Structure formats: C-alpha cells, structure tokens
Amino acid sequence: MNSFARAQARWDNMQPDDDSGREEATHRWIEDTAENLMRGCDLVIRRRLCSPIVVEYSTFLSKVQEHLNQRQIDGMDDEDFYAQLVIAAIGGAPAKTFALGLLGEGQTPMGKLFDIAVALVEPHAEAGLQAEAEDDEL
Numbered sequence: 032m033n034s035f036a037r038a039q040a041r042w043d044n045m046q047p048d049d050d051s052g053r054e055e056a057t058h059r060w061i062e063d064t065a066e067n068l069m070r071g072c073d074l075v076i077r078r079r080l081c082s083p084i085v086v087e088y089s090t091f092l093s094k095v096q097e098h099l100n101q102r103q104i105d106g107m108d109d110e111d112f113y114a115q116l117v118i119a120a121i122g123g124a125p126a127k128t129f130a131l132g133l134l135g136e137g138q139t140p141m142g143k144l145f146d147i148a149v150a151l152v153e154p155h156a157e158a159g160l161q162a163e164a165e166d167d168e169l
Contacts, residue, residue, distance in 0.1 A: 057156050064159065065148035074152055078162045086151050094147050099133055107135060 064074055074086040102108060116129040137143040152159075 056160060060159050060163075061149055061153050061156050064152040064156075065145055068148045068152060069144055074155065074159075076155055076159050076162045078158060079165055081158075084155050084158055086155065091148060091151060094151060095134075095144065098143070098147060102133065102135060108133060 068074055068086065068088065068091050071088050073088055074084070076084040103113065110132060112129045112132040116126050116133065119126040119129055131142075134143040137146045139145055139149075
C-alpha cells in the first residue's frame with residue numbers, strides 16, 4: 032500500500048474527538064448552578080475583558096410566577112391549589128403538596144422549579160465554564 036492509500040485509509044477511519052468530558056462538565060455546571068439559583072443565589076459570571084453575566088434570584092422568582100400564572104390562566108389549577116396553599120401556609124400546615132400541584136410536572140425528576148432554573152442558566156454554561164477555566168489559570 033502506498034503512502035497515499037495509507038493516508039486515505041487513516042482519513043476514512045478517523046473517529047470524532049471525544050468530547051464526553053466537556054459535555055459532562057457542562058451538564059454538571061448547569062445542574063449545580065440551577066440548584067444554587069433555586070436556593071436564592073444569584074448567578075454572576077465574570078470573565079476577563081467581558082461584561083459580567085448576571086442571572087438574579089429575582090429573575091428566577093419572576094419566571095416561577097409567570098409559570099404559575101400561566102397555569103392558572105390555562106385552567107390547570109382545577110383543585111384550587113392557590114387557595115389551599117394560602118390557607119395551609121396561614122394555618123402553619125405543610126404546604127408542599129399544594130405547591131407541587133400548582134407547579135405541575137417537571138421534565139426531570141428534580142421537578143419544575145429545577146426545569147425553570149435550568150432554562151435560565153443553560154444559555155450561559157459555556158461562558159461559565161470559560162470563566163472557571165480562567166480562574167483556574169490565575
């Protein structure tokens with residue numbers, strides 16, 4: 032086999048670069064950041080020579096409120112969960128069941144609040160990972 036044929040065979044049999052480590056790091060960053068946002072922490076990404084990227088907890092609260100309002104408008108609160116939630120909270124009773132009923136099913140086992148938080152932080156995952164890499168260089 033001549034050198035051209037060997038080179039062609041190598042080219043034909045090339046495998047794509049393994050980026051599973053990068054995908055795993057991105058997935059982990061999104062999950063960790065979404066959980067922090069759910070706990071009340073703002074997301075602030077500071078990179079060299081770039082304006083900071085900020086997702087505030089208040090934005091998360093607004094998105095949750097929008098979701099709940101839309102479910103109310105769409106008639107998905109057929110068991111009057113809003114009223115039950117307020118009554119349970121005022122009476123000091125556990126209100127988790129009513130809150131989960133209001134939120135509806137999530138796309139992940141972590142629930143709808145997590146899904147909303149992920150939607151807010153996911154667009155910034157690449158910048159977040161780059162900022163962490165820059166911090167590691169210092």
